[in-house]
Amino acid sequence: NAGVTQTPKFRILKIGQSMTLQCTQDMNHNYMYWYRQDPGMGLKLIYYSVGAGITDKGEVPNGYNVSRSTTEDFPLRLELAAPSQTSVYFCASRSGISATGELFFGEGSRLTVL
Amino acid sequence: GNSVTQMEGPVTLSEEAFLTINCTYTATGYPSLFWYVQYPGEGLQLLLKATKADDKGSNKGFEATYRKETTSFHLEKGSVQVSDSAVYFCALSVRDNDMRFGAGTRLTVKP
Numbered sequence: 001n002a003g004v005t006q007t008p009k010f011r012i013l014k015i016g017q018s019m020t021l022q023c024t025q026d027m028n029h030n031y032m033y034w035y036r037q038d039p040g041m042g043l044k045l046i047y048y049s050v051g052a053g054i055t056d057k058g059e060v061p062n063g064y065n066v067s068r069s070t071t072e073d074f075p076l077r078l079e080l081a082a083p084s085q086t087s088v089y090f091c092a093s094r095s096g097i098s099a100t101g102e103l104f105f106g107e108g109s110r111l112t113v114l
Numbered sequence: 115g116n117s118v119t120q121m122e123g124p125v126t127l128s129e130e131a132f133l134t135i136n137c138t139y140t141a142t143g144y145p146s147l148f149w150y151v152q153y154p155g156e157g158l159q160l161l162l163k164a165t166k167a168d169d170k171g172s173n174k175g176f177e178a179t180y181r182k183e184t185t186s187f188h189l190e191k192g193s194v195q196v197s198d199s200a201v202y203f204c205a206l207s208v209r210d211n212d213m214r215f216g217a218g219t220r221l222t223v224k225p
Contacts, residue, residue: 004157031211042118042203042217043158050211058212090157099207100146100165105157 006106023091032074120216137204145206
């Protein structure tokens with residue numbers, strides 16, 4: 001039972017470098033999300049997608065991009081890494097039937113930008 | 115806008131003590147309310163939820179009641195164990211494309 005899988009688990013970047021965080025889910029969920037978790041700040045929504053080909057901004061989208069070419073995959077792209085993007089990133093999915101459904105989370109990706 | 119405010123931690127308790135973590139919310143419409151738990155090195159997982167006023171969610175000895183009159187969803191457990199040490203997040207969802215989280219409360223239970 002894989003659920004939501006994120007890679008890599010850890011990554012160190014230099015300022016200005018680019019990278020992609022991968023996220024895959026095998027539950028056939030329509031809705032997928034990227035959150036960042038900063039200490040004492042809870043989770044902030046970066047981007048979300050309601051289905052293949054459809055994405056939209058969340059609370060903190062600046063500095064990030066996403067795509068959704070398939071139901072399963074929802075990668076998050078950092079184009080020019082900055083120290084402010086040091087955080088733990090979580091991908092999540094939801095069936096999307098209603099607001100009563102729970103989110104299923106990946107194990108997280110810890111990114112450090114130096 | 116929609117938001118959640120939860121009790122700041124950290125909270126340290128002895129085993130078998132009573133736990134309360136306060137959570138209040140602000141929302142337009144009729145939110146569903148959730149408690150998620152995050153164990154060290156893991157992602158968040160659902161602990162319990164309630165989808166309408168006066169509903170009680172429960173799981174693993176934890177309970178929370180959806181109180182519309184006080185806009186609250188406080189988490190309680192009668193007797194905590196060392197294994198309950200984790201970070202607990204209150205959350206709400208009004209639309210199926212969004213879920214808002216509180217800042218999290220770190221609980222440490224000592225033997």
